[in-house]
Amino acid sequence: MSAVYANGANGVNGADKMFPPPRYSDVPSAITVSVAEAGDTIDVEIALDEDIQDDPTELCTLLETENSLKSTWVQVAVAYAKHKKLHVAIDVLSQAVNAFGRARAEDRLSILNGLCWLYLLKCREAPRLKQDSPSGPDVKTKDFYMQAATSVLNDASRISPSYPPLFLARGVLYLLRASLQAPATAAGPSAVSSERMDTLKQAAKCFEDALRASGGKNLMAKMGKARVSYSMGKYAEALKMYQSIMESSPDLIDPDPRIGIGCCFWQLGFKDDAASAWERSLELNPSSRIATVLLGVYNFHLTAQLPPSDPTFGRLVKKALNEYVMPAMKMDNQFPLTCATLGSWFIVRKDFNKVEALSRRAIELTDVNAIASDGWYQLARKEHHQENSAKAAEFYAKSDGARGGDERGYIPAKFGLAQMNVLMNNFDGAKFRLEKILQQQPTLEAQTLLGTLYAEDVFSAQANKSTDDKSAELRKALRYLEDVQKAWRDPKRKAVPDQSVLLNLARLYEADHPDRSLKCLEEVEQMELDAIPEEDYPEGVEDEMELKAALRELLPPQLLNNMACFHYQAERFVRARESFQAALNACVKAASRDETIDTDALVTSISYNLGRTYESEGMLDEAKGVYEGLLKRHNDYIDARIRLTYISLRQSPGDAGPKALKQLFKENEENVEVRALFAWYKNKSKPKTLNFGEDEEQRIHKHTLQRFDKHDQYSLMGMGNIHLSIARELPRGSEQEKEKRRKAYERAVEFFDKVLQLDPKNAYAAQGIAIALVEDKKDFAGALQIFSKVKETLRDYSVYVNLGHTYAEIKQYARAIENYEAALSKDRQNDPKILAYLGRTWYMRAKHEHSVSAYRTALDYAKQAVKIVPSDLGSQFNVAFLQFQIAQDIIRLPTPQKTLEEINEATEGLQAAVATLDNIAKAENPPFPRNDLTSRANMGRNTMANQLERERTKQTAHENENASKLEQARKLREAEMQRREEEKRKVEEAALEKKRKILEEQERIAARDRELMEMRGLDEERRRDEDEDREARKAERKARGPKGSGKRKKKVAHDDSATDDGLSDDDDEPRSRRRRTSASGTEGLSDEERPREKKKRKLQRKSEPAGKYKSAEFIDDDSDDAEAPADDVHTATTPAGDDSADEGVAATSRPRKGRNVVDDEDEDEDEGISAPKANGDVAMSDDDE
Secondary structure, three states: OHHHHHOOOOOOOOOOOOOOOOOOOOOOOEEEEEEEEOOEEEEEEEEOOOOOOOOOHHHHHHHHHOOOOHHHHHHHHHHHHHOOOHHHHHHHHHHHHHHOOOOOHHHHHHHHHHHHHHHHHHHHHOOOOOOOOOOHHHOOOHHHHHHHHHHHHHHHHHHOOOOHHHHHHHHHHHHHHHHOOOOOOOOOOOOOOHHHHHHHHHHHHHHHHHHHHOOOOOHHHHHHHHHHHHHOOOHHHHHHHHHHHHHHOOOOOOOOHHHHHHHHHHHHOOHHHHHHHHHHHHHHOOOOHHHHHHHHHHHHHHHOOOOOOOHHHHHHHHHHHHHHHHHHHHHOOOOHHHHHHHHHHHHHHOOHHHHHHHHHHHHHHOOOHHHHHHHHHHHHHHHHHOOOHHHHHHHHHHHHHHOOOOOOOOHHHHHHHHHHHHHOOOHHHHHHHHHHHHHHOOOHHHHHHHHHHHHHHHHHHHHHOOOOOOHHHHHHHHHHHHHHHHHHOOOOOOOOOOHHHHHHHHHHOOOOOOHHHHHOHHHHHHHHHHHOOHHHOOOOOOOHHHHHHHHHOOOOHHHHHHHHHHHHHOOOHHHHHHHHHHHHHHHHHHHHHOOOOOOHHHHHHHHHHHHHHHHHOOOHHHHHHHHHHHHHHOOOOHHHHHHHHHHHHHHOOOOHHHHHHHHHHHHOOOOHHHHHHHHHHHHHHOOOOOOHHHOHHHHHHHHHHHHHOOOOHHHHHHHHHHHHHHHHHOOOOOHHHHHHHHHHHHHHHHHHHHHHHHOOOOHHHHHHHHHHHHHHHOOHHHHHHHHHHHHHHOOOHHHHHHHHHHHHHOOOHHHHHHHHHHHHHOOOOOOHHHHHHHHHHHHHHHHHHOOHHHHHHHHHHHHHHHHHOOOOHHHHHHHHHHHHHHHHHHHHOOHHHOOHHHHHHHHHHHHHHHHHHHHHHHOOOOOOOHHHHHHHHHHHHHHHHHHHHHHHHHHHHHHHHHHHHHHHHHHHHHHHHHHHHHHHHHHHHHHHHHHHHHHHHHHHHHHHHHHHHHHHHHHHHHHHHHHHHHHHHHHHHHHHHHHHOHHHHHHHHHHHOOOOOOOOOOOOHHHHHHHHHOOOOOOOOOOOOOOOOOOOOOOOOOOOOOOOOHHHHHOOOOOHHHOOOHHHHHHHHOOOOOOOHHHHHHHHHHHHHHHHHHOHHHHHHHHOOOOOOEOOEOOOOOOOO
16 A cells, blocks of 8 residues: 555655655544535544444445545545455445546546555455365455456556556566465576566566656665565675665665565575664564564574574573564464464474464465465474374475475475385385485485484394395495584584484494493483374373473383483482483383383382482482382392381481391391491491490491401491591690500501502592591691592592681682682582681681781671571671671771771671670570670670771761862873873974975985986987987088099099099009908999998987988088088098098998988989999998998
């Protein structure tokens, strides 16, 4: 309906307050219609809020009768749509179409457009398929409403096919039609079928037309284009479009481009970015159902890579359900994605009734194939859990087909089909499907099942003692299962171990890796619980914990017994008891299922373990019943009789217990375990004595060692403990007494040492030696070494307590505190003695360091001890004592070292301490003399209270004065900081200015150097040009010499000795021959055939103009002609009697020859002024030689 009410201008910003306006924001609470009656006009108010009429017949009749405006009809229809009455809104606009049948085209188009949008909206809410309910035939499907919308669009197009709002409606219609078309089935890069791609292209064209009609401002058309790109699988392109829309219209929340941005991020693999976009959408629109449920899907996705035992798993599941999925369900329980998401959770909870309803709803209402696939998949899982293999296989196939099937499809659904084949004993078909899955996408689940199938082939051959070669199956099983096991070690994959992999590998490597099954016992137990079929569930059990306890009885008893033993050793007695009980019940059920199983020995061991667990929990009557039951089955089971006697001693230490012990001892005097119990009883009941010979316990230990087993460790330890306790109580006044005490300690150490010889790892004996070293030798260093080693093996709190005592004695209070706290962590958090030790150690540390904070810590521990034993007068006195100490320390502290708040706290503590001491003094048996307690209380009430009051007065004045000084100092410091900052700024500016000047100077110098280099280069070039010009003019003057005068001609003729036949004179023969040799090999050749001579000077620059006449090449106003005018050039350069005429003759040929090289165009002109030749040879000057 966006074309009608959400964006009336179709993208043009025509809203008054905000753009785009909120959905249904223009619907008034009521409208007024003018009605003509009895010649008068009255206004009838029609409610459009919650009081709107259910039946619009009367209202439509009124509107039609009164010829109401088109806008009134539209407002009424939109009001019905606002109240979720789409069928009524469609009826209203349908009647409006009839009422405006002859109205303006624009009005009819507007009504038809609105009717089309109502059909599209109804299509989103309509079911995908026909329902099986009684009202099913009357329910219209999505196809019906799409056909209706198509019909309305066709009617509107007949009126005006170019009406802009129709483009947008037609694009949305194509989008809906494409979403219901089947996806691609063939493998390839495109996941969109050709039919669906054509539909999407038509939708894109419609949105382009809408954008063009609105000048690119139609937001809904932009959103449609982005949706088309997303549907085509072009997620990056769609992401850019959505981001562009959000940048241009950040207030757009209905529809919200952030939803599209998040979906694009999700498809591109950026899950966290997707969640951020959806969270922002939900922040802007808390009622957004799509953002809410998508965040739930994201949180479920986070749990997919976590084991159920991880605490984060439960937290994420609760967050997904409580914060997102359930609220989204409350917003709209018909939303398909919400139904599919919640249905997956109910699958885990095995609430299959809800799974059926939610999955069917998701399948029927969705227009997205993936959601329909999820719905079929959940139905298949439900049937799978209910062991309805045929239906599960059918639903798995439909789930796979909804996403393309064949070479594409849905991997979990394909895997489910393989599982159904296994359940139907079609193992070859299961292997084939699993191999196809691994070719399409390697998944751990497929590898696990395929490896298990091959492993079962191997186990079956072994059980049947088959001679068939199963080495290929063994290799395949190991390959697949080991690959799965490697995936567990990859933290990025966060794969969860599978019990089938663990158990099968344990069987394949039973001899080499027996410990693997032990490490995975709890995981195997949980997986076994999950694998129990629903038909084995107990009937009538609703509670989840009770159901789990009942299901555990169906597990293997050996597994439960081993797990219980681990729990018992860790002192988790409740869980151990539950596991032992479940193991016993499992034995009984296992025997009932298979009568060939002999469970007697297993039942006996588990029953005894259960009795010991009852004892540890203090459930003596239950333990007694277990032991009596064992004795009825096996009357010679001596261990059960020992435990029964021990229970009797605890329950009746003065009558029945001793009698039972004496009877047991009499009947089994030779049994060392019985003798140990008898010695323990004597230890608890004997009177204290410092005479070793009179001790009754030592007699039993002595007889055990002498007559039955001289290496009995319990007896040896007992003898050592007796000597140790006697030595601790011996007086130490005289030297003789000290010597006797020392020997008693030595005797105790001898027994402990004997135990260590028999068992070097006996931590109790080592601890006894360490205690003797501390108490007798004061060898704290040696004792600490022993205690530290004992701590590594004996995980008992007593070791840490002894370490704390030792460190406290040597004044290493920090380590003492550390060990006392470690003792507290050993399930002794409520031990008042350890808390008292901590308080005492903190007190000594505070006294040593003069630390008020340490006193407060000691007080905290003392108060914790009082909370545990509030009636203990000693603990109360410790609290009061520490409060006194804190008050005294506060009084002694100098005024600058304390605060007014600390003084007030000390005063309150002192008052509480005084009251505590008064109460203790009134007790019947106070820990200290009453007079001392009363006098100390009076001192606190009077003296110390007055001192604290005086300190409070002084402290108040000091802090007031100090506050003003601090404020003044702060201001001075701020001023000083500002001054320093200013100086620093000035220095930096000066440095920058100096640097700038240096750079400018360097640039100026560099520019000057460049200028000088350029000038020097120009000077050198000009000098070379002048030299070349001078040489050229010189050659020209020489060439012009013979033409200048007759005398010169005569001289030239004489000098050359030229004859008519071309022969020279005899006197000049050597010279002429030398000249001719320079052109050797050219005699008798014509000018054209003769090779050119090599140049003996540089060519002229081509930049000089070349005239028609040869003399023009040598004209230079700045040449040497200034010194020698052209008229006198020959007289100035050729003195009388000189033979330079030969040079002149030779020079005439050189410019010509050079001219021939430089410019061939003037060759013909140069021939007219060429130098004379002799026999066709060119003479060379002496200079050229």
